[in-house]
Amino acid sequence: MKPYLRPRYLLPLGIFAALLVFLGAGLRLKPQEVPSPFIGKPAPAFTLTRLEQEQQTFSPRDMLGKVWVFNVWASWCTSCRAEHPVLLAFAKSSATPVIGLNYMDAREEGRQWLDKFGNPYQLSVFDADGKVGTDYGVYGVPETFVIDKQGVVRLKLTGPVTPAVVKDSLLPLIEELNRA
């Protein structure tokens, strides 16, 4: 056997290759995207006032029987500005209702933000102290949830929704859930 093909020389190379595989896998991990413990579990219940009409309230159980998108946003959040056109386009082209969670915001500022940049939401609920957000495991803005007809959380996205995300993740999932 050729000397350089003897196992004792190939072993360090083999170990190095294995380490490369682990490094490659590790570099693909995204620790910033904390997986939600709610996937497959019922969306946490709450009752909040609506952003636009203070006297009216909303609860997730109002949406039972429908697939819906729950988007966490705030007027002070710059990334939300970035994803807003995508949400507007999605709301226009899809029959799926988008409900907004106005997170840790001031009511007037929230309203003005929607007036200025457009309103993709069927309605928004006002979560001034972020308690409902915390109940949903929200740790940054924007975040987006997809909830099915039985009120079970199916998907959580952290960070702005992009057209690619809509095409590859949201639309296929919503279609699948609508068929169920």
Next chain:
Amino acid sequence: MPKLLSVLAVLAALLLAPSLVPGAAAQAAEAVEAELDKRVQRVTEELRCVVCQNQTIADSHAELAVRLKKQVRTMLAQGMSERQAVDFMVQRYGDFVLYRPPLKGSTWLLWFGPFLLLLSGLALLFFKLRAIQSGPGADVEVRP
């Protein structure tokens, strides 16, 4: 007679004591606060700041961390146990919010992996050394 005097003395001391320590109530409240602080510290040292990720909620100055620390404090003051407060957070943020990864089937490799690597390295060394000692070059003497 001396016994009666000592009893009277004790009685007098007991009666006068509250007026000699006017801040007793305030001190008691402070003690309760200090105890609550300690409990909040214990709980928040077990929770990871999900935004900064390598800090605990106790250490982090991120807005979310400050807010969650306040929430922990409120929950503990309302009578929740430390265990319950931690579970509250895990329920919402998942296992990742625990600063020390739980010992589960899925984290076995995380906890014991380094020791396994160390042991296998030592084992390799041991067998290599033994092979050298009893191998073909074993009788060769090194020139001093």
